Each structure stands twice: as C-alpha cells, then as structure tokens.
Amino acid sequence: MPDGKVALHFEEIAKAFSRQKVLNGVNLSLQGGEIVLLLGANGSGKSTLLRIAADLLRPDSGRRKVLLGERNATAQEVGYLGHNSMLYADLSVYENLAFFSQLSGGLAEALIDAWALQDIRNSLARDLSKGQLARLSLARAFLPAPSIVFLDEPTSALDERGVQILLREIGKVRELGGLVLIATHDIARLAAYAQRVLVLQQGKMACEEALGLGGSSAKALPFYHSINR
Amino acid sequence: MEKFKETLRKGALAAWVDGLGFAVAFSAVLFALYMVFMVVPNERVMGPVQRIFYFHVGAAVACYCSFGVVLLGGIYYLATRSAIAHLVGRAAGEVGFIFCSITLVSGMIWGHSAWNTWFRWEPRLVTFLLLWVIFLGFNLLNEFGDEERLGVQSAVLGILGAITVPLVVYSIQFLPQSAQLHPQVVGNRGLKDASFEAALAAGTFAMVALQFFLVWLRVRIGLLEKER
C-alpha cells in the first residue's frame, strides 16, 4: 500500500549496447492509480526501458526516478517480470516462492492461493509446462505486494485462467494507488483494462495517450498499428 | 567528451602528438642504439651479448609502466565510465604484453650466455613470467569477453591484476630454490664505466618512450575502429 503518491520519471534516458543505440532520450512521467501499456515494434527498446525502470540496468545517461511520495521506492516496493523466469529449475514451486519471500517479505502460501498453484505446489520448476511456469514467474513478480509493477510481455505464455488472475492482480495494484506498466503486443486483451498507452519508436517516446472508455483510442493505437504495417 | 574524442581522432592536435610522439620515440631509440653499439665498450666478463642488458632493463621498466597505466585506466573507468579510459587500459595491456615478452626473451638470451641455460628458476625471471601470464589473461578477456560488459570487466580484471603484481613480486623472493642469480648490477656498483650508466639511461628512456608512443597509437586506432 503506497503511503504517498506513486510516480515514475524518466529524463533523457539513453542506453546503447555495443554500438547500437537502443534508447535515445526517453522522457516519461507516470502517476499512480493507472495501468499503462507500453507498445512498440520488436527491438524498439521496451524491454530495456523496463529493466532500467526496475533498476536492474544502469542507463548510459539521463535520470530515472521511481517515487513513493517524497522518497525513492525501495526494491521490495517494485515488482518486475522480464523475459526469463527468474526461478530455480531445481526447486519446487513452493520452495521457489518460499525462497524469494524469505528474502523480500510476503507469504509463499498466500501467493500459491492467489495464483492457483496448489496443484503443482511440489513440482520442480524444471518439470512445469510453459503456462505453469509463466504463472509462477508472475506470482514471484508480485512478491511482496508491490506498489509499482513492471511486466514484460506477461500474457505471451499464459492460459486463460492465468490471464484472469493477472488482470485481477494488476487491478488490485491500481485500486490501491499503484502503477502498472506493461510492455505487450497483446492489445486486444489488455487495452480494455488500461488507462494509458505509450508507443516507443526507435528509442524515443513517439506517442502517449490516455485511453477512453473500454480502451478506445483516438491516436495512439492507430499510430501504433500504422508503424507496424 | 564527444568533442575531445573528435579532436583525438581527427584534429590537428592529434596529428601533432602523432608526429611529436614518433619523433621522440624514434630518436630515443636511435640514440639508445647508437649509445649501446657505438659508444659503450665491451663488458669485461660477458662480451657483446651483455649489451642486451640495456634494453632488457628498459623493457622491464616499460612493463611496470604499462601495469600502472592499466591500473589507473581501470580505476578511472569505474569512476567515470569513460570509453577512452577503457581503451587506454586495453592499449596498455597489449603494449605491456609486448614489452614483457621482450623482457623475458632478452633476459633468457642474457641468461643463456651467463648461465648456459635458457631458463633458471630464479626470482626476476619467474616474476616476469607470471606478469606475462597476467597480461595474457587480461588481453584474452579484452579479445573474447562479452562486448556489452567488457568495459567494467576489463577494469575489474586490470585492477585485480595490478593488485596481484606486488603480491607476486613479494612472494617470489622467498621461494627457497631461487638463488639470487639475477645480477645486482646497479646496486653492486658493477657499472665501472660512466658511459655504462649513460647507455642504461638511454636504453631505459627509449623503451619507456616507445611504450607510451605505442599506447597512444593503439588508443587512436581503437577510437578509429569504434567510429567504423
């Protein structure tokens, strides 16, 4: 539960990987209480942006601020899901969650219930199906009740039940005043639940728009579709 | 920083330093060669082969210089993430490797004349052998390491290597089987002729000048490569 206004600020964030400029001066300001979609073509820098936002990567230049009220958000208040599962293949579902919850707080049991993982509680992570693994990774990302959540393509491997749970959980974060930023291609399913959409193109923020009712969009979505032609 | 890099790469200043560096290094080497082969008389005990000593010591000093540059470059890079600092460290690693090899080979040649073996298990040679391997590891990392993280990794390894050098030097002295075979020339007042000292100074200066010039060249090449 955020004890102040949640905010995210990016000022001229730039990042290059071996001669390739991935982010080229990104400026961004987001407030809590919103679910925001981050769109962009493959390779446009969405993943890099999320990693910098989660403080896993240092930008080459520019400033990143993730705030809870007046102070910086701590690592436990931030949740992140990337392309890798961030789990241990040799540990069971319960052991994985227990391990991370012992480090950051939160209860493994509560998460197992919330994400409907009781049936596979004792299965090793290496034996899970792709969908089950995706659900487990998401459960880990929501440890221990973060106020700010960054998700990188969360629905790509999820089954329908998983998507329902995901929507419920990000809805909860939003209701409590938190911020959820999701990089995705799955506009069809998520646009209706989001309040804002951002389009990243060639390392810069190309378009930003608050979504209308039911995810209706006047410029951002059409713009995004047009550049993906 | 960008402007500085530009100047380094293309500017007239770079050309001036190129020319000046070349002139200094070239003339230093020529002068040293002259001193060593023309001016200095034959040493009493060993004969002409002894002349290699003047370059051997110089190469050793240049080698230590390179280590210093690697260390400083590494520290500076971690403090500022300057790409040039990384290049300088990397250049010093490559040039240092060359001079370390020269030190080793010249030492072995000298040793072969003095002791009739190509290698003896004695402090200085072993020390430089280890330094050679440390340089080798450093250069291999720069050659084959993960490109994105290379700057930080290279700096870390450079600092670790430089920290290890004093440990190596200190520990090798106490190896029991190492007799003090290495000639304690300067300490024992073995330099009878004044011209010996001059030649030594000339040789040392030449090697060190050459080393810095080569590092400079390598940095320039590195910058040009990045632009490509």
Next chain:
Amino acid sequence: MRRLATLLRKDLRIELRNREGLTLILGHALLLSLIASFAVGSAFLNPLSTSRVFPGLVWMIFLFAATLCIGRSYDHELVSSAMDGIRLCGVPAELIYLSKVLGNFCLIFFSHVITLIVLGVLLNVPVGMGFLQLLLVSVPVIFAYAALATLLAAVAATSRLKGMLLPLILLPLVFPILISGIELFQGILESGALPLDAVWIPLLLVADVVYFVAGINLFPILLKD
C-alpha cells in the same frame, strides 16, 4: 544475517538435489589424483622425494578441480536470470557475493580434504601426522582463492568463451596464493608443525583481505551493468 542463511540454504539445497557441482569437483579431484599417482609412481621416487612433490600435486589438483566447479557456479542463476530476482528483493550485491564465496568455499574445501586423504594414501605420504595443521593452513589459501574466483567467475560467465575464459584469467592471478599453500604444506610435512615464522602466513592473510575487499567492492559494479 537471516538473508545470508536463506541464500546459503538455497545453494545447498540445489547442490544436494542435482548433485552436479559435487560430482564434478569430486570426480575431477579423484581422477586427477589417480593420474598424478601414476605419473609420480612410474618415476619410482623414494618416499622423501614423493613427499617433496606432494604439496605441489595436491594444490595443482585443487586448482583444476575448483576452477571447473566455480566456473559453473553461476550457471543456474544465469540461465533463468534468478540473480535479477534476488536483486529485486532488495538484497545488496555484497550479500550475494558473500553467500557465493562461502558456498564455494565449503564445496571446494570439502573436495580438497578428500583429495588430501586420497592422494596421501596413493602416494604413501604421511599426511596423518600433521593433518590438522594442513587443514588449518588450507583455510586462508582456499578462502583467498574463493574470493578471487567468485569475482572472476562473474566476469567470465557472460563471455563467448564460457568455460575456457575463467581458467585463463583466474590462474595467472592465483600464483602467490598457490605458492604460499605449497610452501606451507612443505614446511608442515617436513617438520610436523606449523612454520609460524614463515613469510607465507602474513602473505596469505594479506591476500585474503585484499581479494575479499576487492571482491566485495567490485562485485556490485559487475552486477549492475
């Protein structure tokens, strides 16, 4: 402190469950011991000379086996980016480093003890007499090695050369530690007691401090980028 225990317990559990690391290091240590015994045995050295080469052999085997093992100690974290997960829990990188060093230390120390016994038996070297002292001096040697290797394994973990790069960058730096270990073993085997006046012990302690401090300061930098 509790988090350190959690990290250590996790590594221990994984190690026990898949037994890869243990098998790797013990297997190599035993194999190399066998090979070394054959190599030395065929020279028909007298017991005094065998005792002379024993320290060098033990530490050499240690180096090879431990380097192999530590080389893969980051694998299961790297493949799934679990390291990121740990950092996201707010665990400081220094703690991660400490847990890795301690975990690696335990594993390679255990393997070292086994090597000591096995090689001692095969080569008929009386390790029983100064056994405790041998173990005692092994502690600072292995700790310095673990501090250094854990740091460098992080450097080598992401490179193209994978397993090949770690030995190349680690072994050159390890010589002072290696020499200390060998000389101390030599001293203990000759006299049966700790050579307390030797320069090696202060050298090892210095190396321990230097490499650990360097590691704890440089590891977070490596991780962040």
